[in-house]
Amino acid sequence: MHDKAVLxxxxxxxxxxxxxxxxxxxxxxxxxxDDLATGGYWLWDYQxxxxxxxxxxCASLDFNYNDFGNSFEGFNHSNNEELLTGLKMIDELIxxxxxxxxxxxxxxxxxxxxxxxxxxxxTVFYKDNEPTYILGTHKV
Numbered sequence: 665m666h667d668k669a670v671l672x673x674x675x676x677x678x679x680x681x682x683x684x685x686x687x688x689x690x691x692x693x694x695x696x697x698d699d700l701a702t703g704g705y706w707l708w709d710y711q712x713x714x715x716x717x718x719x720x721x722c723a724s725l726d727f728n729y730n731d732f733g734n735s736f737e738g739f740n741h742s743n744n745e746e747l748l749t750g751l752k753m754i755d756e757l758i759x760x761x762x763x764x765x766x767x768x769x770x771x772x773x774x775x776x777x778x779x780x781x782x783x784x785x786x787t788v789f790y791k792d793n794e795p796t797y798i799l800g801t802h803k804v
Contacts, residue, residue, distance in 0.1 A: 703802030
């Protein structure tokens with residue numbers, strides 16, 4: 665599941681002249697990447713500090729598509745400690761300039777504040793040796 669989404673993201677980044685995380689997220693949606701992750705995916709533009717949340721990501725938490733905009737609001741609906749563990753994994757990948765995948769179990773809370781257990785996996789994409797995008801796929 666994750667490998668296919670990562671491959672499609674790589675194609676989208678390097679074959680399209682993408683101007684925003686929203687545009688890239690929509691390209692991934694057109695490429696049916698949302699079907700590859702049962703809990704959807706998110707795409708973080710590391711340079712612009714913006715996040716795109718796929719429709720399945722929002723639906724898995726009983727939110728409407730675009731409820732979060734391009735802010736980090738979607739991540740605020742998770743267990744802080746578990747989220748921080750994932751962010752530390754991402755920081756470690758960036759520090760080591762690694763394109764390995766991270767895997768983290770995170771408890772998210774839906775609109776009714778009920779817990780949703782998620783396996784999040786993802787990787788960091790680099791351009792000119794600098795982190796550009798971070799893709800996370802969710803399995804619920």
